[in-house]
Amino acid sequence: MVKNNYLKKKGWSQLYCRLALLAPLSLSVLPNQATASILFPESLVYAKLRTQQNISGKVVDATGKAVSGVTVREKGGKNSTSTDINGNYNLAVSTPDPILVFSSIGYIGQEILASAAEKVILKQTEDVLDEVVVVGYGNQKKTNLTSAVSQVDAKVLKDRPSPTVVNMLQGAAPGLVISRNSGRPGAQGLNMEVRGATSANGGVAPLVVIDGVISSEGTFMALNPNDIENISILKDGGATAIYGAQSAGGVLLVTTKKGEKGKSRISLMSNMAWQMPANIPERLSLIDEMNYVNTARANTGLAPEYNEEDLNYAINGPTFVLGSNGQWRTYNQENLIDKVVKKSYTMNNTNLQFSGGNENVTYMASLGNMSQAGMFKIGEDHFTRWNARANISAKVNEYIKLDIGSAFIDQATDNPQDGGYGLDGGGNGILRQFFSSRMRFPIFNEDGTYYRSGTSSAFGYALLKDGGFNRDRSSTYFNNATATINKLVKGLEVKLMYSREDITKQNRNFRRTVTFYSGPEATTASQLNNPNNYSIMDYKTLSQNYQAVADYDFKLGSDHNFHIMGGYQLYSYDYQTLGATTKNLYVNDNPSLNFTSDPVNKSNSQSALTEKMQSYFGRFNYNYKEKYLFEATIRSDESSRLTPGQRVKVFPSFSAGWNMSKESWFDGISTVVNELKPRISLGKVGSKVGIGYYDFIAQLQTGSNVLLGDSRQTYLYQSMIPAVNLS
Template identity: 25%
Template sequence: MKLKLFSIFMILISGFGFAQNSKTVTGVIMDENEIPLPGAEVKVIDKEIYSVTDFDGNYTLENVEVGDGVRVTYLGFVAQEFTIQQKNEYNITLQEDAAQLDEVVVVGYGKAKSRDLAGTISNLKADEINDSPTNSVLQAAQGKLPGVQVINDGAPGSVGQVRIRGSISVLGGADPLYVVDGVITDDISGINNNDIQSMDVLKDASSTAIYGARGANGVVLITTKSGKGKLKVSLSSTTGVNVLSNQVDLANAREYAQYTNEALARIDKDPAFTESEIANLSSTNWMDNITRDGIFQKYSVSVSGETDEADYYLSAGYLDEEGTLKGNSYERLSVRLNNTYRLNDNIRVGHNINLIRSRGFNPSTAAFDGDVPPLNVFTTAYKQSPTIPVRNEDGTFRNTNLNNVGNPVAEGQNNSSVNEKVRISGNVWGEADIFDWLTFRSSLGVNVLRQKIRAYAARYQIANESSTQFNNQNQTLRIQDNDAERFNWDNFFTIDKRFEKHSFNLTLGLTSERFTSEYLSGSRRGVPPSDNLLYLNLGEKEGQNVENGGDKSTRVAYFSRLLYNYDSRYVFNATIRREGSSKFNKNQRIKYYPSFGLAWNISNESFFDNQTTLSNLKLRASYGLIGNDRIDSGQFLQLVDFSQYPFPGGVVTGGTSIERYDDNLKWETTKELDLGLEFGFFQNRLTGQFTYYNKETEDILFPLALPQTSGDNEFITNAGNIKNEGVEFSINWGEQAEDDGFGYNIGFNITANDNELSKINPVIENASPFITSGSLNNGKTVTRTVEGRELGTFWLYKTDGVFETQEELDNSNQPNAKIGDFRYVDVNGDGQISQDDRQFMGSYQPDFYYGINVSLNYKQLDFSTDLFGNVGNKVYNGLRANRFNGENIDKALFNERYVPGNGFQGGPAAFNAVPEPSDYYLEDGDFLRVNNITLGYTFNQDFLDLIKISRLRIYATAQNALTFTNYSGYNPELPRGVLDSGLELNAYPTTAKYLLGINLDF
């Protein structure tokens, strides 16, 4: 009996103990700033009990026991563990893990963890962008991302030119697709850097195929900030000066006079200067007279935060930059409002709205081909004679009859253009959690541009040695209004489901896009030179010009993407997009763009558990198709001119083809293979990746040059392939500072790309299978694009010294040659020097480009520097090669000129003639530029608490301060078109900035 009672008592005690140990615990997961972390995983170790925090960071764990271990994980933060004790509430504060901050990336129509992706994505975070006092995010990215080449010039308002893994099209453009908060745009110049949260660059087909025909050149996704946490006010201010960082040493007055006399003597003309005149000449430095040190100012303020019902982010930014060219400036005002409203726990709506107003001023009337026009004033200053003053004694502008070059100061003061733009871009969106694993999102994006360009050429008096006259007798006003509207409507479901070791993320959607643009331009002469009277109706009707044009296009696409992950080890990605575009005929309008990728997170295998050296190892591979339809609408239409023709018995109306068109034009299609290895050592203090890619664009739209008998100049058709093959490598070593200690980060990346027009198929008999480009504006061209060569390959005569004797001339068939002229190599050996003897001599596309990034911090001090460079590219000095008759030269050309009796010094004798395009003017474009040097100081928290602010940082920055290059021109960085990049002519010289700034948070 006693035994039975004891057994019952023990059973009751055991049950009571079990009941006491089984319990429910709750808590809040937050970061160091006490901001809740929604989506954090709270899991009981070795048990299938877990919870995911809600929007306010709350979690609940049921059926846990005292003594259970619990692990809390959240992407970008150090995992933390705690043990269940008697209490029922556990609030956990997680610390940021710098080694994992880059794990979440933005992809098309959503976000993903990098370990779940098989594609290649590079990204910049907010601190790398916001702390860079540049005009645009692209300038901040220069030299930091492998496979991404950013080419800048010194003009205010310029955002830079981007090439991702080379150029893949001739007519379809080479710029990437820009998507800002889901809104498609072709202009990101108005975005304030301080508003940007991240920039993600999709580079391979696996990543970009979800954008179909828009993704062939790569995709740049920009995400702007949203409010979070308590009310926060941020202020930033930067001011400084722009200066020319590289000057060309031009011939002075005496050297110019001597050179001019020698050139005249070679064509049996009298000298322009006597010896006594040469001895008493003084020099005019034309570049000094048209340039200045320009003031740079940039200010930004933002207010952000969140409540239970909404989060908000409101900002305003102002930029005012004077260029180094007098009369050249740019100002921009931007306002952004990003709000999210939580209607309940499952439904959210919001908007991202950006309003930008900008004005650019240029001392030029060439303002109708882009926001930053070719600035011919620099070329005029290069070429004008240094022997004449800027003005005569009576105040009129001076000119000379020795050449046909204008007075650059007069040109700058009497020719001007104003480019005003107002742009509204943004979206309104709604998002609903239908189930905890199914979300629907709808977003309507809009991008509206209103632009007005007003260019005025005034009448002014100018005098040379023999006469006084009025330049631009017919003062002219030109006005152009541009309107453009783009709407895109995206609707998609996202299924995010996990069970056991399987993780699925499936996106299914529909997107539509409509684009319209129109311009109206006109010009009249005789408009009065007053800012208040610059209207066309005040000019002369005779000789007026009016032009109107535009474009309309629509796109519709269905897309789906699967991101599958098994046990955080094996990854499979697949995407398909079905797209239709109105830019093509009905039988070619629809195209499918599939892609797939595989990845293996080797470091998550069990055999890696017992080692600590290698912390991350991932292999990935992907393949896919992407497209390009960036051509004007209606290219497949046949234009017909209807006229009346007399025939016996009456007049008959008939049609004649104006131009020849291919009604079977189709999409350009790029096929890309991508293989990569990612690695991390020593708890990811050392990280890096290596990627090989091979992409070929088929059916490129190519303008075939037609024979003269056809009546047309060219015929646009799908006639070839372009191939880009290359490797990318990046490595980064860093360690965060602890307890106000020393922290550092050192990064290096390098990209090698081989570009080739791999195939041309002249579908029309006798059509010329090449494109000649790179005009020097003197009747000469310097590039030709042909099969087997890079796009925009320099096509030049090879020099072989100069003719030094009459005997050499007598034995040569080179037409019109004189002693002192270059000898050109007879490549084909036919005894004649002709176009057939021109050779291909490289292009502006480098063998490889690289970047070096260093950041150091010790206690409150921080220092950073960024360097980038090109190796193996060629540039053509079009300034030096553009001499007609009596223009100035650079000092190197003067020193290298051939003088009889002195032997060959490397250059030709003095000349007054248009030179043939030759390798003498082709130079190595290698350079290394120190893009940024910044030294900052952040005040410590004790001091900040006294003055009631949360952050105060001051800094000094030098941008483009140093460039190491052997190039003889103003700037080896020469962004132009796909077929003529690397030609320096009417280019903006390199500009350096020296700035002081302050960042302040309340």
């Protein structure tokens, strides 16, 4: 009995000690109570009950359908749970009036007071429910697509500092492969392929359509990335057949930014990037090079090329030693690569954008500049691009809206002068020279003149620095006007479009004569680019596009949805070149085509290409409750490249899909798979690669390699057999 009383008192003592530690909490919870000996246990029970408060409820979507897998958590707390297959949840909370946070992929997150969370309605995000994807001659809800289309939006391009939008697309979309064969500013040799090579004639570049207008790959590369809203990549036959004879390589649909109603906004963006060669091999020192050469000769049973005296000069100098035969012996120890290639170089990008509007008129205007330096320390090696764009949309009345887009692109590329050897190719390519030439041959003589010893020395330095220039200039003007007519008939919309793209390019190439001195006497000279020569080539391209498209949407009942589109397009293309060349100029600086008098030193050339294509196209879409999807397209192209009477070609496509995520039974796996849509497509596409502009007719060319008497005669001859049945 005594022992039991002792244990009972000991237990109460431990309880009182624990309650004493909780006294501040008790008093803060129940500040109006005075008798602590009785109230401590009650306050402890109250706090315990408060931490175990449970909140329950149900989560549904806008249609009242239960949403499973929704994460429910207490804001500021650690507890969380998920809704079950019926949308029900039960969550323990630690505060008296908690805020619950509801989140799920594909739905807009919400924060709701627990007292109002008995039934929570989540709205699906626009990205999932109403995301619109640009397709050929229109757009579709992403959930209703039955063909292979990927989309890249402005967010993906925003944080990729690169010289062109094509560089930015590398790795941005599945199936789109970007490659390049050079890192030169303005001349990277970029190549785009959608799902690999698609023609027996080689790789076919994707067709580029900018704001609904067929454009050139070069214009796409020159776009200001900050002006782009999104890019759709059409990849399979079901998606691309609507573009017929130009769609075998896939299609890139580019949409530029438009204005939005609201207050005027001004944004300024500027960034600078540092670039550096990724992998520049290091050259051997002169002494190592000599030792390896001697070892190689010894392995083949030959006498060494360099004796002990040569090896001593290779270490201790001097650079020039006059041999017993009166010829210079050279022992250059300077790193040739360091004289030519920069360790790093910069790229600058600046963009200024204005946007705004009201209910009737919206606008977006931008001005951008990009400049990129090259890797060569000497000579010209630089690229600059200016972009200007204005997109204006005006609501004329209740039925008509006008969209006008204008853009200007100016590009200037100052290429290094290679003297015809090439910069990054094989043979005596300039960059290759600095790795393959003998290290012992210097660039300069002791008096500062250029040194050269055949093709074993790095004479490319002199060509880069004093060999002249090779400059490209390009200007592109793009204008597009679209009139949209709707509301005349319910579900009917008509678009009328005219666009024009003018591209003017010019190349000026001057190869200045460069003199080298390599002994045995100081006056013994050799020359490259002799005689000097100067050429100017002008290129002009005019593309015009006339287009009319009608869209009609209607329903049968509430479940059967139909869309019909039909259109006509006339595409016109004109390309002209005009060139002139002169050589043996009076002067070796400031060249002009007039600086020579002998007609033998002058030549000129001219060419022209034209093409026209008219097309009829259409699309039919049907879906039942957005579950069962079907699409068919057809296009008829008539091209001037083909033989008359065989110029019309037809390109159909069919595709179908089953949107399983719309089925009621899909709810059971929606927490694991949020969308599942098997689809199938079949399409016929075409390509113009390998087909000339006039292959169907006999073509004449001029020749002048016949001598009659004492003079060369010019004559005409048929250069090829016409493809009379080309189709």
